[in-house]
Amino acid sequence: METTVFDTALGTFGIGWTADGVARLQLPGLDADDMVEWINSKDAVPGEPTRAVEAVINLIEDYAEGNVVEFRDVRLDLQGVPEFHRRAYELLLDYGWGQTTTYGELARALGDVTLSRAVGQAMGSNPIPLIIPCHRVLASNGKTGGLSAPGGAESKLRMLALEGVAVGAPAGQMTFGF
Known part of the structure; x- marks a missing residue:
């Protein structure tokens, strides 16, 4: 590499x-x-x-710089990444600028809502944060949850704010400034 x-x-x-x-x-x-x-x-x-x-x-x-950017078409090398993590990342790539989901919603989309913790582990192991937008995954209560990158939840909040997301709003919602 x-x-x-x-x-x-x-x-x-x-x-x-x-x-x-x-x-x-x-x-x-x-x-x-x-x-x-x-x-x-x-x-x-x-x-x-x-x-x-x-x-x-x-x-x-x-x-x-705050420009709306989509990373969906970036070629990724996920060799060595567990299959479950790959599947979770693949689903997450469908969430674009300003869109959020929850660990539970991703788990449900993977076939079993009880996989929420496993989804959290996959997000915590994400080797390509931002491009695989794990910062867009929130806890079920609308709070940030964690981020394993330097700065942790504060970095997650900064990226979400850049995208216009008000943390604490229901997943999938963003602020519109009015």
Whole structure:
């Protein structure tokens, strides 16, 4: 896997990719040295982004500036990711800018509402947050739930606010400013 770090309006991101697609993304929150160390862990090495990776970086930069961006068409490399997690991520990719769901709703869509905790574990293990938008998954009470990225729930709230989502509103609802 090759990697690079890049600056955005939200802070420094790290991205890792293979010939199959984006395999790793680190959200802002680490200092520069820690970001480079984290993104280059597990046999990854710094590389020069391909045109496809540059396009993804541009989308992330646009997102960080508050532009409506969809990542649905980004090629992903999910090798080594458990099948259940892949299925949960696949469903989540259908939730676009400003849309939210709950752990329970995803579990129900996967066939069993009792899988809510397993969905939470899948979201916590998401190797490509933002692109696989785990920040759009809320607890059943409309609260944030967790986020395993640096900054945790505060980062989740920032991303949701950027998308116009008022946390505490029913899942699937966003604020309209009036």
